[in-house]
Amino acid sequence: MCIIIHKPAGVEVPSAEILRQCAKRNKDGMGFSMTSGDQVMIAKGYFDVEKLIGILTTEPNLVTSRDMVIHFRLATSGKIGAGNCHPFSLDSKMLESPFSYTDYAVSHNGIIYDVWGLDKGGLSDTASLVRDVLSPIRNVHKLEKVLRIVASVSGSRFTLSTKGGTQRFGTGWITDKKVHYSNSTYKKYTTYNYSSSANRYLTYKKCPVCKTLVLSYCPKCQFYVSSAKCSKCNGYLIYKAATDANRCPNCDICRVCGTLLLVDGRCPNNCKNYILPGELCPLCQRELITEGNNIMCPRCDWNFNLSTGEFCPHCGHFVIKWFNTIYCPSCHYGAQEMKDYVV
Numbered sequence: 001m002c003i004i005i006h007k008p009a010g011v012e013v014p015s016a017e018i019l020r021q022c023a024k025r026n027k028d029g030m031g032f033s034m035t036s037g038d039q040v041m042i043a044k045g046y047f048d049v050e051k052l053i054g055i056l057t058t059e060p061n062l063v064t065s066r067d068m069v070i071h072f073r074l075a076t077s078g079k080i081g082a083g084n085c086h087p088f089s090l091d092s093k094m095l096e097s098p099f100s101y102t103d104y105a106v107s108h109n110g111i112i113y114d115v116w117g118l119d120k121g122g123l124s125d126t127a128s129l130v131r132d133v134l135s136p137i138r139n140v141h142k143l144e145k146v147l148r149i150v151a152s153v154s155g156s157r158f159t160l161s162t163k164g165g166t167q168r169f170g171t172g173w174i175t176d177k178k179v180h181y182s183n184s185t186y187k188k189y190t191t192y193n194y195s196s197s198a199n200r201y202l203t204y205k206k207c208p209v210c211k212t213l214v215l216s217y218c219p220k221c222q223f224y225v226s227s228a229k230c231s232k233c234n235g236y237l238i239y240k241a242a243t244d245a246n247r248c249p250n251c252d253i254c255r256v257c258g259t260l261l262l263v264d265g266r267c268p269n270n271c272k273n274y275i276l277p278g279e280l281c282p283l284c285q286r287e288l289i290t291e292g293n294n295i296m297c298p299r300c301d302w303n304f305n306l307s308t309g310e311f312c313p314h315c316g317h318f319v320i321k322w323f324n325t326i327y328c329p330s331c332h333y334g335a336q337e338m339k340d341y342v343v
Helices: 016-025 049-058 060-065 125-134 140-154 197-201 336-342
Strands: 003-007 030-036 039-046 068-072 099-102 105-109 157-162 165-169 174-176 179-181 223-229 236-239 274-280 287-291 294-296 303-305 320-322 325-327
Touching: 003 016, 003 105, 003 157, 016 049, 016 068, 030 049, 039 049, 049 060, 068 105, 105 125, 125 140, 140 157, 140 165
Parallel strands: none
Antiparallel strands: 003 068, 003 179, 030 039, 030 068, 039 099, 105 157, 157 165, 174 179, 223 236, 274 287, 287 294, 294 303, 303 320, 320 325
16 A cells, blocks of 8 residues: 655655654655755665665755655565655656656555556556556646546556645545645554453444444444545545455445445446546536546546546647547647637
8 A cells, every 4th residue: 555755845754763764654665755965866676664764864954944745665566676665756767777867756545456557567557657658648737637637547646846846636645744744654553452441431433325434444334434534535444455455435436326436436346437526517517427548528428538648738738529620628728619619
């Protein structure tokens, strides 16, 4: 599942205890990126957390003054090695390099499924996405658009670091003492003695489906109830296994059959069209649907292909297609007749 730590400039690095806890629960490699002048420095391929802690604490004033992303990997695809550690440079020549200076650095927490048609080989899903989809994009606004879409479709969290700082994408981020964590694995496990009277102080959550009070696992519904809440309905999120992204049983449902969507947004009943969680048509504000790699609005009848889609040359927003014409919903570049049709 991994964990990303984003430490903004002027904020101290998390304690050694937190870094050790992250490494204990995400043990397949570590790395970090840090702003350095007009570029971003990447150092990765650490498998000894004490070595990483030593590097980050050698010059505390310098490290505190810089924007930094620290990543701890828990492998779900690809080999375990320095090349698959995060962050990744968007320069494909330095993709697996353990040390580099770059213009853009990307870190990821989550799973990207094979709907992308990526030829991974020994690379992880993230490395394949960077190589095949992100590296060819050299415009920061286009990168932001694509990462926002990928995070929404896959239920993942990303960071994009440039010389100006770091942007976070996806939902479920936890902010603790001005540091941003992509999940709760930086916290220590708590072991409870259920025979103790002290357990009257335990915090129970109400299962969002069957309404049973549970600590974490709901035996009736057979899933775990997360401590995180949905950004749309404020209800508790759920997940099946530790490697799954959180889902909302109220919002992340197929609008055709009512079944809870899979982590990548597909309907388990293979409904042809399914809702893209959290995304609205920029023209009519209706929920978007997807079919394969295409994002579409069922009312305005436009589509955008995630693999071959084009972006506006003026503002960087993705352009939408209607028959043989294109149109930018942000700056209105493109066919006037399409604007008249959808407004």
